[in-house]
Amino acid sequence: MAQAQAQKRKPRMPIESGCPDGFQYMHPTMVKNFGRWSYHEHPRAGVLRHVAHSGDEIWTVKAGTQRILDVFTLRKLCDIGDEYADGHVRFTIRSNIEYMVSDAGKVEPLIGALESAGFVVGGTANSVTSISHTQGWLHCDIPGTDASGVVKAMMDELIDEFKNCNMPNRVHITTSCCQINCGGQGDIAINVQHTKPPRINHDLVANVCERPSVVARCPVAAIRPAQVNGKPSLEVDEKKCICCGACYPPCPPMQINDPEHTKLAIWVGGNHSNARSRPTFQKLVAAGVPNNPPRWPEATAIVKRILRAYKEDAKDWERINDWIDRIGWPRFFELTGLPFTKYHIDHWRGSRKSLNSSSYIRF
Ligand code: SF4
Numbered sequence: 082m083a084q085a086q087a088q089k090r091k092p093r094m095p096i097e098s099g100c101p102d103g104f105q106y107m108h109p110t111m112v113k114n115f116g117r118w119s120y121h122e123h124p125r126a127g128v129l130r131h132v133a134h135s136g137d138e139i140w141t142v143k144a145g146t147q148r149i150l151d152v153f154t155l156r157k158l159c160d161i162g163d164e165y166a167d168g169h170v171r172f173t174i175r176s177n178i179e180y181m182v183s184d185a186g187k188v189e190p191l192i193g194a195l196e197s198a199g200f201v202v203g204g205t206a207n208s209v210t211s212i213s214h215t216q217g218w219l220h221c222d223i224p225g226t227d228a229s230g231v232v233k234a235m236m237d238e239l240i241d242e243f244k245n246c247n248m249p250n251r252v253h254i255t256t257s258c259c260q261i262n263c264g265g266q267g268d269i270a271i272n273v274q275h276t277k278p279p280r281i282n283h284d285l286v287a288n289v290c291e292r293p294s295v296v297a298r299c300p301v302a303a304i305r306p307a308q309v310n311g312k313p314s315l316e317v318d319e320k321k322c323i324c325c326g327a328c329y330p331p332c333p334p335m336q337i338n339d340p341e342h343t344k345l346a347i348w349v350g351g352n353h354s355n356a357r358s359r360p361t362f363q364k365l366v367a368a369g370v371p372n373n374p375p376r377w378p379e380a381t382a383i384v385k386r387i388l389r390a391y392k393e394d395a396k397d398w399e400r401i402n403d404w405i406d407r408i409g410w411p412r413f414f415e416l417t418g419l420p421f422t423k424y425h426i427d428h429w430r431g432s433r434k435s436l437n438s439s440s441y442i443r444f
């Protein structure tokens with residue numbers, strides 16, 4: 082009885098489901114020298130060498146992988162880490178795997194093992210690193226395309242730019258499978274673009290949707306409750322709708338994805354602030370690009386054109402946004418050969434009108 086009471090008084094321990102402490106997985110040389118690195122260098126594409134104040138050295142070998150890994154590939158990568166590296170790996174935010182070794186003699190055999198297993202070593206310094214992408218159909222409820230497919234098709238064509246460091250500076254490319262949520266931030270971003278308002282299946286709305294949450298979701302207050310065929314449903318004011326797709330997740334019967342009218346748009350120049358410059362917004366450079374699986378040739382051709390012009394014209398160390406700031410937008414369109422249309426302009430009076438259609442911003 083006393084034991085049962087003592088058991089009862091014992092506080093329940095928190096369930097740790099967050100990110101585990103990374104130190105337990107780090108290479109011992111990295112733990113030992115944490116925060117005490119002297120300098121690093123880049124001996125070849127895909128390899129970094131860090132030297133600590135203590136004189137310790139560590140080599141990092143980077144290889145591209147798909148973001149969504151199957152268990153067999155993961156085991157293969159881990160086996161390579163156990164056999165050819167020191168048993169420590171980490172994944173970068175752009176889906177590259179990195180192996181750390183403290184012995185220079187292990188670098189070349191590790192690269193050989195990775196390449197003979199079909200992985201590509203590269204993605205460091207002034208290369209085009211792996212395109213980062215969002216979860217797509219595997220894990221999310223609103224995609225308008227398969228982001229992983231776009232990445233695979235494009236990286237197949239950009240493999241030389243991943244393996245070699247031929248760009249003026251680092252290039253980050255991103256894809257995003259809807260136009261409102263995650264992803265879509267980079268030197269070049271390929272984002273979904275819906276071009277038609279959602280089509281409503283009125284028979285399903287009453288059974289599936291919480292209508293107040295759908296109405297609240299719309300950023301321009303274009304959705305109203307309505308009675309259709311005697312059933313509670315919704316209606317969309319198509320003049321106000323900006324085709325953002327935000328109503329589709331809480332109400333799947335408001336179908337906005339469409340094989341013909343869901344397109345891709347390409348934006349450039351998004352960048353975080355750094356030691357030399359302020360953060361920059363992306364700007365639209367191509368709209369209405371066909372969302373054309375399985376190889377997305379039109380979108381890939383535009384990305385390659387932008388990369389070619391950047392590679393030929395930018396000065397060393399200029400990122401894409403720095404390059405465009407220097408040469409100006411008219412020259413950017415001239416060099417890339419992309420058409421400049423009225424859709425690229427939202428002048429002040431236009432901005433005022435479009436911003437004032439938001440239910441949140443009024444001025
Ligand atoms: S970009 Fe949009 S559709 Fe794709 S995973 Fe993120 S929220 Fe989902």
Ligand code: SF4
Pocket residue numbers: 278279298299300301302303304317321322323324325326327328329337
């Ligand atoms: S697509 Fe966007 S703007 Fe149009 S009705 Fe849905 S939430 Fe509103």
